Amino acid sequence: MSSNFADRLLEGIKAKGSPIAVGLDPQYSRLPLVIRENKELNDELDTESAVDAIFDFSTKIMRIIAPHVAAVKLNIAFFEKYYWEGIEAYYSLVEEANDLGLEIIGDVKRADIPDTNEVYSRSHLANPEFTNMEDLLAPDAVTVNPYFGIEALRPFFNIAAEQGKGIFVVCRSSNPEAHEIQDFVNADGKKLYEHVAELISKVGAEPAMMGNHGYSCLGAVVGATDPDAAKQLREIMPHTLFLVPGYGTQGGTADAARACFKDDGTGAIVTATRSIIYAYESDQYKGSPSWEKAVEQAVIDMKEQIKAVLGG
């Protein structure tokens, strides 16, 4: 197994034949009825029942998607919702995902001053050092926020370089409100997100972070919602892997997703969350023999869609 995260992710994408990371944002009220109707799991207002239900759902989803995709993205907000019980479930799911051979992206969006980033990077990215937590695993990569400065994130970069982990800095997010800040433009017409991209590209090029396939373990989050921005960012960050949210439910387009990839079809991993994990709710898949089959078909169809987008 490659020791650089970018290499490992690229090899996983090749092996599975799809540059897709399935997002897990589990919400109790949208879980399949068969789970919610289980009498031990059917209390939304009891954290233990709710967490058990979400854990059951999430492990089943991961088993369904593992043959088809290289990575899973766990949105920690949906676990923090259940306080410490949710956090315990989050780390258990990291272990399950690891057993299934998936690369695990902890979608935690952390950032603070460097002293605090040192602490955040220990729990969210580094391999645990506690004697009573020997079996615990941290994710293979995390998302972080650039507002405190890219250099302020150095503790994350150090751990990534030392322990074969990855980081995705939010560069251009997929939500419409992002323009308020990210489109702030300087006298040369350069937007803030382009400036962030330049900083990411520069730091990511450091030898300790570069893998053997031309990409860095320092990646960027680039929404699939603006094809022009994606195209431009692809040029500014030639050795940066893009984590691409917003495709599907958030109104992202095939054009914008295409622009996140290089001509050779590498350079990005598209995340799909609600369109996959809640596929059984959609008109397209609700006739499936089971909720699991709906999810499986949705991920297979998405693989084909992305192949078509890439012209493959």
Added chain:
Amino acid sequence: MSSNFADRLLEGIKAKGSPIAVGLDPQYSRLPLVIRENKELNDELDTESAVDAIFDFSTKIMRIIAPHVAAVKLNIAFFEKYYWEGIEAYYSLVEEANDLGLEIIGDVKRADIPDTNEVYSRSHLANPEFTNMEDLLAPDAVTVNPYFGIEALRPFFNIAAEQGKGIFVVCRSSNPEAHEIQDFVNADGKKLYEHVAELISKVGAEPAMMGNHGYSCLGAVVGATDPDAAKQLREIMPHTLFLVPGYGTQGGTADAARACFKDDGTGAIVTATRSIIYAYESDQYKGSPSWEKAVEQAVIDMKEQIKAVLGG
């Protein structure tokens, strides 16, 4: 008790006679020897012992500072370090602080797209809704990050307005690396942090957020490290409470702290962390009869310092 967070904080500051929030960033290796030498608490590499030691220390600190300051700021990174056990301790400390009549600022620096902010704001700011968590309390206020757009933080604003809670958006952070992003300047010479300040000021002026003392429950984090920036930000955000880190250990100056206040001495709350909670390590206080006395004297001295800064 006032139902607007800004009113409550201002009343607390007046009652205690000091615009200070003590920060709790507990690190095991810096705990007083008397705690670390307790044989049940002396294992840094066991999360249970370490969390018990940190919890013991933190509750003692809070009892010492409660007569002198209005607020405590809990940096969640130092609890996340211990995974779910740390998070359980974090919420227990919120309860302890509440029993002591302190306003509690959860220093969590969260932000994401609005759907996810909806979920984050539920666990970090809203009163819990779970039937098995009836005694649980969430902090009175949290820190958030502006990079996804100020409007993306709307779920936090809604909870603040509905439940009498507060928010501090990071505007100008105290770390030197901040300039990489926050000083990005547009064609009119406006820096990004000033732009962020304008957005904060505008949203904070909404009637649902304004209190009776001329301040909004939507505040801003403004470092005490740049007097000119602080002065300018004080003008851009006339009804915004500043949470001011960086005074003391991080090299902040009295001038910069002064500039965060209005002429009438209101408008800001200065945070002090390591200089207070680890006072017993410093040359100035290490002759104290106990670590507790050192901490108490440090907070009393800081009160006087800030009074002097404010010319009171």
